[in-house]
Amino acid sequence: MADHTLAWDHAEFENRLRDKGTAYHIHHAFNVRLNSGECSPEQVRGWVANRFYYQWCIPIKDAAVMSNMPDRAHRRLWIQRMLDHDGHDDFQGANAGGMEAWTRLGEAVGIARDDLWSLKAVVPGVRFACDAYVNFARHAPWQEGVCSSLTEMFAPQIHKDRLVTWPVHYPWIESSGLDYFRSRIPLASRDVEHGLKVTLEHFTTRAQQQRALDILQFKLDLLWSMLDAIEKAYPA
Template identity: 40%
Template sequence: MPTEPNEPLDSPEALERRLRWIGATRYHSLHPFHKLLHGGKLNKGQVQAWALNRYYYQSTIPLKDAVVLSRFRDRQIRLEWRHRIEDHDGSFDSEGGIERWLQLTDGLGLDRAYVESTDGILAATRFAVDAYVHFVRDKTPLEAVASSLTELFAPNLHEERIAGMLQHYDFISPAVMTYFKRRLDQAPRDAEFALNYVMEHARTPAERQAVCGALTFKTDCLWVQQDALYHAYVTGMIPAGAFRPEAA
């Protein structure tokens, strides 16, 4: 486990090193639930539960990005940020990430209307995702941008997920993994812009600390969703009203 940098946040380079340390120690790729998922240790019902709950996060990302966009008077920043909404929502003539996620849940045998209703998701999933939207609404624009920096670490997770799930689960086909394949290109582009933005605009140690706090908050939002899945579908404490695989 990397040790926390002791250097003061007195430069953009020190900020980047601290951000990468946060990702190396707190990103949800480290969670035991992900280890089970990628290692082929879950049954189909547990994978269904993961995809169903993750849909709420995926479908909320364009709402979050619309809020971030609304925080800026700078037209160039809005032009740069708004493609993120289309990446997930799609356009009239092309599918986006939400549609590709629904192709995954279709392939897992989940009813699309049930997935889109979000009726069966865990309360912790809803609370964590909604908290993320509230964060980008209520914090500074700098912190709103910084909270997206988990995308720095996403490509490695997607590569691990694609390889692991295709290797271990006979109910997963390459056709339903297109969401992750597309994000291999999209996430680095988005992360580069956000990283350059915070390194340029976080000019004081206090502002750089706020950027680190925003990324930490985002990793917590992602981590708690894995905690809830593990508690419900590995430990077996499925709360009332939540998806039950045996009833799927």
């Protein structure tokens, strides 16, 4: 009879974390329609405008996680995430950061920069979900904040799907506007390496490992609920 109190080894624990990908929002009906070319320009713009608030909150979330890190080595790795989004060095081209890349996506779908950055199109459900994520990162142990970022394990595929399907279904969107998706594929893989290492080494008892799975599910639910809110705000 299996002992349900024993910790999983690293391989089994990682497999269980990755198995959570079945609940990733790549499977949400709105995302399926978006990548199948079934969304109107208004729905595409609504999605871009609302997901921008998530981009807006990510570096704030990452700063909150880092503020709880006592170890300089981890901070040096984690700060790269903030720079990826906010920009670094001369803030030009690839150094401009993810928020600028998303702004270019907004402009490519027909949203003026000032309108996007005003956040006036953000619906309450999306704002609530993103704010909840920032609040979690501020108050949780830093290892739990790192664990919550492991949805990055599933992100490369959703970006690859957009790069393949959007030019076909939405030829009215300038190709350069999709640079955010291109940039995130290698960056997500890099971030996962660090996040997995922290998670596998910190959550070492069965109870702690279950806690990690619950945290990852919380983040997956949060991303799913954002699409629920967007879908309701922009019906077919």
